[in-house]
Amino acid sequence: DTAVSQTPKYLVTQMGNDKSIKCEQNLGHDTMYWYKQDSKKFLKIMFSYNNKELIINETVPNRFSPKSPDKAHLNLHINSLELGDSAVYFCASSPENSGNTIYFGEGSWLTVV
């Protein structure tokens, strides 16, 4: 069983479109995250979310928004996609919001054309 699963794995879309990436974890963790990994392999935190608090990296454009229907899901919505949004997006979870191992999903490869 996959602990952190995200869909789709690959997504090719045109500029200006709106898209979503879904994420689910079955580990019972309280905190979930979204990371963006660019072509240089930098892992940049976008959001940290638990059932109490959403922490947003202030450098993330407001075209990106997380949506959490429940504790086990954290979806990523992206509006008005731009070429620079092309990257691999990783969902992750951990038992607490600091001091514990992060478990990553397999990644979603987004290409904006």
Added chain:
Amino acid sequence: GENVEQHPSTLSVQEGDSAVIKCTYSDSASNYFPWYKQELGKRPQLIIDIRSNVGEKKDQRIAVTLNKTAKHFSLHITETQPEDSAVYFCSNAGNMLTFGGGTRLMVKP
């Protein structure tokens, strides 16, 4: 805010040699220091971690050392093998769980 710097960005070694990657951090309250390995096309996965109450931890060919006074911690890989080739990330496990810039390790057979 929390910040972690990682060096070197790339490291090439001959099979059998040792590799050392170093990270420095700024948050004195940090007490958990993990290292992740990301193979090509795959997700990052934890390989070793250390908590602030110890100075060193080993797991077979990999070890992590921590110097809280100097605010740095290092990953040591001995007897490197081609399958060690990957990108390695350190992390400052604060509220935003930021990562270092990554080190691309290449082990040449």
